[in-house]
Amino acid sequence: MRTILLLFLSNLFMTTAWYWHLKYRETDLWKVILISWLIALVEYCLAVPANRIGSYQFNAFQLKTIQEVVSLAVFVGFAAFYLKEPIRWNYLVGFVLIVLAVFFIFKKW
Template identity: 65%
Template sequence: MPNLLSPAIAPILLLIASNVFMTSAWYWHLKFPQTALVKVIMISWFIALFEYCLAVPANRIGHGVYSAAQLKTIQEVITLVVFALFSVFYLKESLSWNHLVGFTMIAGGAAFIFHKF
């Protein structure tokens, strides 16, 4: 079993958790259009604070193993997965084949960041 606290695994887990907070901060309010925008912004900033508390250490720890470009790529792929799940389960929006194809193409492009030529 891999060590979850290793510099190769811990950043990924922290980035997953941070993306849950950031996706929530950015999109939770779409179910509450009647809520005042100023209130939504303040609540979203509060939620985003937790994202920063996880993302910054993830990048600091991960930079010992991954390049900055690789960390950003990991974060972007995680963002797509978290957003897709959030969209389906929280916002109750369906994903169609074009979303899946687009996300797959982005993930395919991300694979090039990790390829050694």
């Protein structure tokens, strides 16, 4: 559970670093890059321990799968609430297919 919580927090910072500036297009690009790098530093301070801790329970493929699903969940919330982007049905279908991939990654065959 610590791994997933750390990955969630890490993705919250990384999504913010990558997309916050879309509402501030008048800001100089160099400023946006600098601010984004500072935000991303926090992300790394969370992601590295998340993966280290998670490696005792999950393999690398599973860790990456968890990270991607968490990343999509965080992004959907960020895009909908911060950027005010609509959530369309085809996006949800695509995300469901990705979650279906989780089944195949974690299934013991």
